Amino acid sequence: xxxxxxxxxxxxxxxxxxxxxxxxxxxxxxxxxxxxxxxxxxxxxxxxxxxxxxxxxxxxxxxxxxxxxxxxxxxxxxxxxxxxxxxxxxxxxxxxxxxxxxxxxxxxxxxxxxxxxxxxxxxxxxxxxxxxxxxxxxxxxxxxxxxxxxxxxxxxxxxxxxxxxxxxxxxxxxxxxxxxxxxxxxxxxxxxxxxxxxxxxxxxxxxxxxxxxxxxxxxxxxxxxxxxxxxxxxxxxxxxxxxxxxxxxxxxxxxxxxxxxxxxxxxxxxxxxxxxxxxxxxxxxxxxxxxxxxxxxxxxxxxxxxxxxxxxxxxxxxxxxxxxxxxxxxxxxxxxxxx
Amino acid sequence: xxxxxxxxxxxxxxxxxxxxxxxxxxxxxxxxxxxxxxxxxxxxxxxxxxxxxxxxxxxxxxxxxxxxxxxxxxxxxxxxxxxxxxxxxxxxxxxxxxxxxxxxxxxxxxxxxxxxxxxxxxxxxxxxxxxxxxxxxxxxxxxxxxxxxxxxxxxxxxxxxxxxxxxxxxxxxxxxxxxxxxxxxxxxxxxxxxxxxxxxxxxxxxxxxxxxxxxxxxxxxxxxxxxxxxxxxxxxxxxxxxxxxxxxxxxxxxxxxxxxxxxxxxxxxxxxxxxxxxxxxxxxxxxxxxxxxxxxxxxxxxxxxxxxxxxxxxxxxxxxxxxxxxxxxxxxxxxxxxx
DNA sequence: AACGTTTCCGATAACGTTTACAAAAAGTGT
DNA sequence: ACACTTTTTGTAAACGTTATCGGAAACGTT
Numbered sequence: 095x096x097x098x099x100x101x102x103x104x105x106x107x108x109x110x111x112x113x114x115x116x117x118x119x120x121x122x123x124x125x126x127x128x129x130x131x132x133x134x135x136x137x138x139x140x141x142x143x144x145x146x147x148x149x150x151x152x153x154x155x156x157x158x159x160x161x162x163x164x165x166x167x168x169x170x171x172x173x174x175x176x177x178x179x180x181x182x183x184x185x186x187x188x189x190x191x192x193x194x195x196x197x198x199x200x201x202x203x204x205x206x207x208x209x210x211x212x213x214x215x216x217x218x219x220x221x222x223x224x225x226x227x228x229x230x231x232x233x234x235x236x237x238x239x240x241x242x243x244x245x246x247x248x249x250x251x252x253x254x255x256x257x258x259x260x261x262x263x264x265x266x267x268x269x270x271x272x273x274x275x276x277x278x279x280x281x282x283x284x285x286x287x288x289x290x291x292x293x294x295x296x297x298x299x300x301x302x303x304x305x306x307x308x309x310x311x312x313x314x315x316x317x318x319x320x321x322x323x324x325x326x327x328x329x330x331x332x333x334x335x336x337x338x339x340x341x342x343x344x345x346x347x348x349x350x351x352x353x354x355x356x357x358x359x360x361x362x363x364x365x366x367x368x369x370x371x372x373x374x375x376x377x378x379x380x381x382x383x384x385x386x387x388x389x390x391x392x393x394x395x396x397x398x399x400x401x402x403x404x405x406x407x408x409x410x411x412x413x414x415x416x417x418x419x420x421x422x423x424x425x426x427x428x429x430x431x432x433x
Numbered sequence: 434x435x436x437x438x439x440x441x442x443x444x445x446x447x448x449x450x451x452x453x454x455x456x457x458x459x460x461x462x463x464x465x466x467x468x469x470x471x472x473x474x475x476x477x478x479x480x481x482x483x484x485x486x487x488x489x490x491x492x493x494x495x496x497x498x499x500x501x502x503x504x505x506x507x508x509x510x511x512x513x514x515x516x517x518x519x520x521x522x523x524x525x526x527x528x529x530x531x532x533x534x535x536x537x538x539x540x541x542x543x544x545x546x547x548x549x550x551x552x553x554x555x556x557x558x559x560x561x562x563x564x565x566x567x568x569x570x571x572x573x574x575x576x577x578x579x580x581x582x583x584x585x586x587x588x589x590x591x592x593x594x595x596x597x598x599x600x601x602x603x604x605x606x607x608x609x610x611x612x613x614x615x616x617x618x619x620x621x622x623x624x625x626x627x628x629x630x631x632x633x634x635x636x637x638x639x640x641x642x643x644x645x646x647x648x649x650x651x652x653x654x655x656x657x658x659x660x661x662x663x664x665x666x667x668x669x670x671x672x673x674x675x676x677x678x679x680x681x682x683x684x685x686x687x688x689x690x691x692x693x694x695x696x697x698x699x700x701x702x703x704x705x706x707x708x709x710x711x712x713x714x715x716x717x718x719x720x721x722x723x724x725x726x727x728x729x730x731x732x733x734x735x736x737x738x739x740x741x742x743x744x745x746x747x748x749x750x751x752x753x754x755x756x757x758x759x760x761x762x763x764x765x766x767x768x769x770x771x772x
Numbered sequence: 773a774a775c776g777t778t779t780c781c782g783a784t785a786a787c788g789t790t791t792a793c794a795a796a797a798a799g800t801g802t
Numbered sequence: 803a804c805a806c807t808t809t810t811t812g813t814a815a816a817c818g819t820t821a822t823c824g825g826a827a828a829c830g831t832t
Contacts, residue, residue, distance in 0.1 A: 095490075097788055108812045113790060123810060143546045144487040145788035148817050151434075163512045164715075166505075173502045176529055188527045190515055207482045321719050347716075354719040377686075380660050380693040382721065436818055447782045452820060462780060484818030487787050 096139050105133040116141055147209060155185040156403065157210040159201060161217035162193045165319060166347065167373040167392070168216045171237060174396035175214060182404060184211065193318065198222040202229045212403045220244070233406040233413075235399045238390075239292075242415035250406070250413040252398045254420040259388045260296030262422060263342050263370045266386075268304055271430050272340035272368060275306055278327045278352055279317045279344020293372060297342050313338070317348055324351025332359050332367075339367060339431035346371040346378045346387055353381075353427065364429035374423055383426035394418050435478050444472040455480055486548060494524040495742065496549040498540060500556035501532050504658060505686065506712040506731070507555045510576060513735035514553060521743060523550065532657070537561040541568045551742045559583070572745040572752075574738045577729075578631075581754035589745070589752040591737045593759040598727045599635030601761060602681050602709045605725075607643055610769050611679035611707060614645055617666045617691055618656045618683020632711060636681050652677070656687055663690025671698050671706075678706060678770035685710040685717045685726055692722075692766065703768035713762055722765035733757050 098116070102109040107126055114122050115130045133139075147153050156179060160168055172188065179186045187208055191197055197218050204210065212233040223236070223244055234249045241251040267275050280294040294314070301307050312335045317327035324343060328351065331338065343349035349371030353363045363369050363383060371378065374389025395418060402414060437455070441448040446465055453461050454469045472478075486492050495518060499507055511527065518525045526547055530536055536557050543549065551572040562575070562583055573588045580590040606614050619633040633653070640646050651674045656666035663682060667690065670677065682688035688710030692702045702708050702722060710717065713728025734757060741753060 095788095098790095099788075109789085110791080110812055110814095111810085114811090117790080121810065126810080140542075140545045142487065142788050144483040144548075145817090146790080148481065148483040148487050148788080148819085149790045151817075163515075164508075169503070169508065173529070176502075186528075188529075189525075190512070190527075203479075206479050209483075321716050325719060350716070351719050354721060354723075357721050377660050377689070380664060380690050382693060382696050384693075434818090437820095438818075448819085449782055449784090449821085450780085453781085456820080460780060465780080481818050484787090485820075487789085487818080488820045490787075 095142075096137050098139075098141065101130065101133050101137065101139055104137070105130045152209045152211060153185070155187045155208060155210045156212050156214065157187045157189065157201070157204050157208060158214045158216060159197050159204075159218075160188065160190045161195070161197050161215070161219070162319060163190055164347075165217065166375045166377065167345065167390070168238070170375060170392045171396050172216060174393055175216075175400055178396060178400045184404075196222045196226075198226045198230070201234075202226070205230060205232065211407045214399060214403060223249070233403055233410075235403045237395055237399050240415055240417065247412055248406075250399070250402050251415045252395055252402070252418060254388075254390045254395075255417045256292040257296035257299075259372065259390075259420045260293040260342065260344075261300050262420070263372065263388050264297045264300040266422060267340040267342065267368060267370060267428065268300065268306070270340070270368065270428060273306055273431070274308070274335070274338045274340070275301060275313065276331050276335060276338040276341045277314045277344075278324060278331060278341055279319070279348050280314075293344050309335075317344065319345050319347055321347045321351040321354075324348030325355045326351075328352035328355035329359065332356070332361075340428070341367060341369050343369060343371045346373045346375045346385060349385055349387065349427070350378065350381065353383075353385075364427050366432060368428040368431070370428055374421075379423075379425075381425075381427075385423070386425035386428040387423050389421050389423045391418055391420070434481075435476050437478075437480065440469065440472050440476065440478055443476070444469045490548065491550060492524065492548045494526045494547060494549045495551050495553065496526045496528065496540070496543050496547060497553045497555060498536050498543075498557075499527065499529045500534070500536050500554070500558070501658060502529055503686075504556065505714045505716065506684065506729070507577070509714060509731045510735050511555060513732055514555075514739055517735060517739045523743075535561045535565075537565045537569070540573075541565070544569060544571065550746045553738060553742060562588070572742055572749075574742045576734055576738050579754055579756065586751055587745075589738075589741050590754045591734055591741070591757060593727075593729045593734075594756045595631040596635035596638075598711065598729075598759045599632040599681065599683075600639045601759070602711065602727050603636045603639040605761060606679040606681065606707060606709060606767065607639065607645070609679070609707065609767060612645055612770075613647070613674070613677045613679070614640060614652065615670050615674060615677040615680045616653045616683075617663060617670060617680055618658070618687050619653075632683050648674075656683065658684050658686055660686045660690040660693075663687030664694045665690075667691035667694035668698065671695070671700075679767070680706060680708050682708060682710045685712045685714045685724060688724055688726065688766070689717065689720065692720075692724075703766050705771060707767040707770070709767055713760075718762075718764075724762070725764035725767040726762050728760050728762045730757055730759070 098109050098112050101112045111126055112130055115127050160172055176186055201213050215236045217238050218236055227246055236251040238253050240253045241249050277297050280291055315327040315331040317323045343352050349369050353369050356363050356367050361367055371385050371387035374387050378385035437448050437451050440451045450465055451469055454466050499511055515525055540552050554575045556577050557575055566585055575590040577592050579592045580588050616636050619630055654666040654670040656662045682691050688708050692708050695702050695706050700706055710724050710726035713726050717724035
C-alpha cells in the first residue's frame with residue numbers, strides 16, 4: 095500500500111508538506127504543490143481514510159437512515175439525495191432500518207463509528223426522536239415528517255403537511271359525491287409520532303366536518319405501508335362495511351393492494367369503489383387504472399433537505415422546519431359513486 | 434470520548450489486556466475478563482472503528498454495489514442481503530450506481546477507502562469486469578449474471594439462467610397459440626455483457642426455432658429497464674407491428690409500462706395482447722391483471738451469495754458459479770390470442 | 773528445591789494521518 | 803549588511819487501537 099510517506103520520499107518533500115497539499119492548505123509553495131500533486135497522480139495515491147478519521151475524529155460523510163424497507167416513496171427520495179450529494183465532495187453512507195427499529199439509537203451508534211458530518215433521516219417515528227435525540231449533536235434533517243414541535247437546535251425537517259394532504263384527499267372523495275367513505279392504513283393504536291397517524295387524523299377530521307362518520311370502527315382499518323398489508327386491510331374493510339363507495343389509502347402501495355382486494359371481491363375500481371392514495375410514486379402513473387393520489391414533491395424534498403444540511407454543516411445555525419406543497423394527481427381510480 | 438485507555442485505568446488492568454478481552458482472546462483470566470467487561474458495560478465503551486481499521490488494515494464490512502437505480506428486483510435482493518448480513522457480525526456498506534457507471538472502477542476505489550472483507554455486485558455489466566476486475570483481490574460475488582466464463586479466482590456468481598428463462602417465457606406464449614410475438618427490452622446495440630442481451634437472445638432463439646420470425650426489426654423494440662421506457666417501447670412496437678398478439682418484456686417493470694401502453698392504445702391485456710414479464714417482483718402480484726412472469730428466487734439468490742461470500746472470506750477457496758432455478762408465475766396477463 | 777510449562781499480563785511499537793511548533797528560507801526596509 | 807517580517811518547510815507528537823514480545827506468576831514434575 096502506498097502511503098503519504100512514499101509520496102514524501104518520491105517527491106523529495108516531507109510528509110507534513112504532502113499533507114498540506116492534500117488538504118489544500120495555502121501555505122505551500124507552488125513548486126512544492128505541483129511536484130507533489132504530480133507524484134500523487136502518478137502513483138494514484140489515496141489517503142487512508144481511517145488514519146485521517148482517527149486523527150481528525152470526523153469523516154466527510156453524510157449518513158442516510160432509511161426507515162422502512164420496500165418503500166418506493168422513500169427510495170425515490172433516496173435516489174435524488176444520492177444524486178445531489180454526488181455533486182458535493184461528501185461521501186454518502188446509506189443504511190436501511192426496518193419499521194420496528196429505533197432509528198435514533200442507530201444514529202447514535204453511527205455517530206460513534208462513522209463520525210458523519212450530518213445525518214438525514216428518511217422517514218421515521220417521532221417518538222424515538224422524543225426519547226433520545228438529545229444524544230446527537232451534529233446537523234440532522236428529518237424528511238417526510240415535521241419535527242418543529244420537538245424544538246431541537248440541530249434537527250431540521252422538511253415535509254408536506256400530511257394533515258392538509260389527507261384532508262384534500264378525502265375532500266375530493268366528498269366532492270365526487272361519496273358519503274360512505276373508508277380509510278385504510280395507520281398503525282393499530284394510532285400512536286402519536288407514527289407518521290401514518292397524521293394522515294388518519296386529517297382524513298377523519300374531514301369526515302367529521304361533513305357528518306360522514308357512521309361508525310368509525312367500521313370505516314377504518316389499520317394497515318402498515320406495504321402492498322400486502324393494504325390488500326389484507328381492504329379485504330377486511332369491505333367485509334365489515336360493504337356499503338363503502340370510496341376509500342382513502344394511507345400510501346400508494348397500500349392503495350395498490352387495496353385495488354387488488356376490491357378486484358378480488360368481485361368489484362371494480364372506480365365503478366364500485368373509488369380509491370385515492372398518498373405519495374405520488376412515479377410508477378402508479380402506469381397502473382391501470384391510473385392511481386388518483388396526493389403527490390409529494392420528492393425532488394424538492396430531497397433538494398431542500400440536502401441544501402439545508404450542507405448549509406448547516408458549513409455554517410452552523412439553527413435548524414429550520416419547512417412545509418412543502420403537495421398536489422392532487424387526478425388519475426382514474428376515483429369516480430362518482432354508483433347510485 | 435471514552436477509549437480503551439480509560440477502561441484500562443478504570444479496571445486496573447493494562448490496555449493490552451483490555452484489548453484482549455474486547456477481541457475475545459482466550460489468554461485472559463476470568464477475573465480480569467469479568468472486571469473489564471463490567472467496566473466496559475458501565476461506560477458503554479465502543480472501540481474506535483477507525484483506530485481498529487487503521488491497525489488491522491481491514492474493516493469487518495461487506496460492501497454492496499447496486500447497479501441501476503429504481504430496480505425493484507435488485508432492491509428486493511438487497512433487502513434480503515441486509516437481513517442475512519445483520520445476523521453475522523459484519524457491517525454492511527451499500528452504494529448505488531447508475532446504469533452508466535463502471536462498477537468495477539468504483540469497487541477498486543472502495544477497496545482502497547473502505548477496505549471491505551468482500552464485495553457483492555448486485556447487477557452489473559460483464560464488460561466492466563472483463564476490463565478491470567483483475568485489480569480486485571478480495572472475495573466478490575456477482576448476483577444476477579453469470580461470470581463463469583471470466584474465470585476469476587475470487588469472483589463467484591449466482592444467477593438464474595436468463596437464456597432458459599426467456600426461452601421458457603416465449604415458449605409459454607407459443608403454447609398459448611401466439612404466432613405474432615414481439616419483444617420489448619434490451620439495449621439498443623445488444624452489446625455483449627449487458628444483462629438484457631441474454632434474455633433477448635433466448636427469446637429470439639425460440640422464435641427462430643418455431644419459425645415465428647416474420648421481421649425481427651419490427652418484432653423487437655429496445656428498452657431500458659424502467660417503467661417509462663417500457664411504455665415508450667411498447668407504444669412504438671404496436672405502431673410498428675399492430676398484428677402482434679403476445680409480448681415478452683425483459684423485466685416486470687418494462688412489462689408494467691407495456692401494459693399501460695397497450696391500454697392507452699385502446700387495447701386490452703390479455704384479450705388483445707398478452708404480456709409476459711421477467712423477474713417476479715412481489716408487487717406485480719397485486720397488479721390487475723396479475724402479471725404472468727418468470728420468477729427469479731430472490732431469497733435464494735441472496736442466501737447463496739451471502740453464504741458463499743462469508744465462506745470464502747473465512748476459508749479462502751476458489752469461486753463458484755451457480756445457476757439457480759426460475760419458475761413461471763401464471764398470472765392473468767397472458768391468454769390465448771384472439772381469433 | 774530446582775526446573776520446565778503454562779497461563780496471564782504489561783510495555784511498546786506500529787498503522788497513516790494531521791497539526792503544533794520550530795526552523796529555515798526568502799523577502800523587505802533601513 | 804543588518805534586523806525584521808513573511809513564507810515555506812521539516813520534525814515530532816498525537817489519534818485509539820492491535821499484536822509482538824518478554825516477564826511474572828502459578829503450577830507440575832522430577
